[in-house]
Amino acid sequence: xxxxxxxxxxxxxxxxxxxxxxxxxxxxxxxxxxxxxxxxxxxxxxxxxxxxxxxxxxxxxxxxxxxxxxxxxxxxxxxxxxxxxxxxxxxxxxxxxxxxxxxxxxxxxxxxxxxxxxxxxxxxxxxxxxxxxxxxxxxxxxxxxxxxxxxxxxxxxxxxxxxxxxxxxxxxxxxxxxxxxxxxxxxxxxxxxxxxxxxxxxxxxxxxxxxxxxxxxxxxxxxxxxxxxxxxxxxxxxxxxxxxxxxxxxxxxxxxxxxxxxxxxxxxxxxxxxxxxxxxxxxxxxxxxxxxxxxxxxxxxxxxxxxxxxxxxxxxxxxxxxxxxxxxxxxxxxxxxxxxxxxxxxxxxxxxxxxxxxxxxxxxxxxxxxxxxxxxxxxxxxxxxxx
Numbered sequence: 448x449x450x451x452x453x454x455x456x457x458x459x460x461x462x463x464x465x466x467x468x469x470x471x472x473x474x475x476x477x478x479x480x481x482x483x484x485x486x487x488x489x490x491x492x493x494x495x496x497x498x499x500x501x502x503x504x505x506x507x508x509x510x511x512x513x514x515x516x517x518x519x520x521x522x523x524x525x526x527x528x529x530x531x532x533x534x535x536x537x538x539x540x541x542x543x544x545x546x547x548x549x550x551x552x553x554x555x556x557x558x559x560x561x562x563x564x565x566x567x568x569x570x571x572x573x574x575x576x577x578x579x580x581x582x583x584x585x586x587x588x589x590x591x592x593x594x595x596x597x598x599x600x601x602x603x604x605x606x607x608x609x610x611x612x613x614x615x616x617x618x619x620x621x622x623x624x625x626x627x628x629x630x631x632x633x634x635x636x637x638x639x640x641x642x643x644x645x646x647x648x649x650x651x652x653x654x655x656x657x658x659x660x661x662x663x664x665x666x667x668x669x670x671x672x673x674x675x676x677x678x679x680x681x682x683x684x685x686x687x688x689x690x691x692x693x694x695x696x697x698x699x700x701x702x703x704x705x706x707x708x709x710x711x712x713x714x715x716x717x718x719x720x721x722x723x724x725x726x727x728x729x730x731x732x733x734x735x736x737x738x739x740x741x742x743x744x745x746x747x748x749x750x751x752x753x754x755x756x757x758x759x760x761x762x763x764x765x766x767x768x769x770x771x772x773x774x775x776x777x778x779x780x781x782x783x784x785x786x787x788x789x790x791x792x793x794x795x796x797x798x799x800x801x802x803x804x805x806x807x808x809x810x811x812x813x814x815x816x817x818x819x820x821x822x823x824x825x826x827x828x829x830x831x832x833x834x
Contacts, residue, residue: 492563492680493681495832496830500683500685500830504525505524507524507526508521508523508525509524513535514535514538520553520554523558525539530688530689531571531826533807537810539558541723543663543664565664569661569662569829569830570661571658571827573659574825576652577653579651581650582646582651585602585604586603586604587602593655595815596616598640598655600644611626613635613642615636615642620637632645632646680833691824695714696714696785699800712790712791713788714805720778720807723810724808725766726765727761727808728805730761730804731801732799732801733799739755741753741792742791744763744774747790753772766811789803804821
């Protein structure tokens with residue numbers, strides 16, 4: 448082989464290696480750029496979720512009283528005097544109903560700006576400890592109903608290990624799991640309830656977490672928000688105290704004395720609020736079946752609308768419709784004064800008493816929320832956004 452041929456072959460090999468290295472370098476650089484774009488995209492999505500959650504729990508929005516005139520909304524916020532404002536949450540739920548969600552409306556655009564578009568889901572949750580038991584001698588059974596879900600929990604000490612069984616049932620659907628071990632965590636979910644059992648070797652704790660409100664554009668149509676089918680999802684959560692409803696008026700310790708004199712309990716339904724809230728009469732009696740209590744809504748004669756001990760939670764206005772009472776509620780302007788009233792009559796022993804509350808909870812909420820409207824619940828706000 449001549450010297451020229453060797454030189455040509457060496458040059459060819461060198462050029463081939465250089466081209467190969469450049470090709471691989473280009474491929475690596477492309478992968479780096481793609482990964483960088485994905486990281487930036489992911490970071491921006493997480494930033495949207497985090498900023499939205501922070502704004503919702505830390506601010507009341509702009510203007511501060513936007514819930515009184517939703518069309519004035521510029522920046523969405525849900526903070527109130529004690530945690531989340533139930534009224535603001537009710538207005539947001541109403542705004543996200545399928546028939547009201549119109550991106551051409553300025554208030555809808557304000558919501559979309561906060562979440563970076565229409566791909567968002569907002570969940571309000573409460574979490575509580577049901578029970579905590581020592582492992583030694585453990586033999587415990589709990590059977591109850593929480594948020595409309597039947598709950599069965601069985602905890603047993605099997606010597607070196609613990610066996611925990613959780614069974615949830617609602618509307619014919621059953622979710623059940625059993626875990627055995629020294630230390631473990633077990634989660635069982637049946638919407639809107641999640642039950643978690645944690646064993647740490649010394650104690651076993653049982654927590655429940657319930658979704659109080661779940662909101663996304665068109666939530667009232669059922670189904671899901673659609674995040675499950677998205678490749679990129681970001682979630683941010685903030686802890687906060689919350690109330691489940693508003694008490695519009697109440698009277699405590701109503702009793703039967705010499706004769707059952709009727710008692711009038713007035714309350715105010717502001718203009719526009721009938722469509723925002725479910726309205727209840729809640730009775731808290733001194734015993735499970737006493738005293739006998741009759742309730743009339745916006746009238747004082749004839750057969751009572753509601754009678755206890757048949758029940759102690761009476762829907763006056765539910766899912767935008769009148770309850771079973773003869774006279775409906777009104778939101779007509781009364782100069783800011785009460786425009787509705789209950790007539791109450793209590794009979795029985797003078798030692799028996801009943802507390803009566805008028806409660807408003809956001810429309811289409813679980814009736815169980817009305818029972819807890821006078822409580823400050825440990826809760827959390829969760830924001831989920833996706834693309």
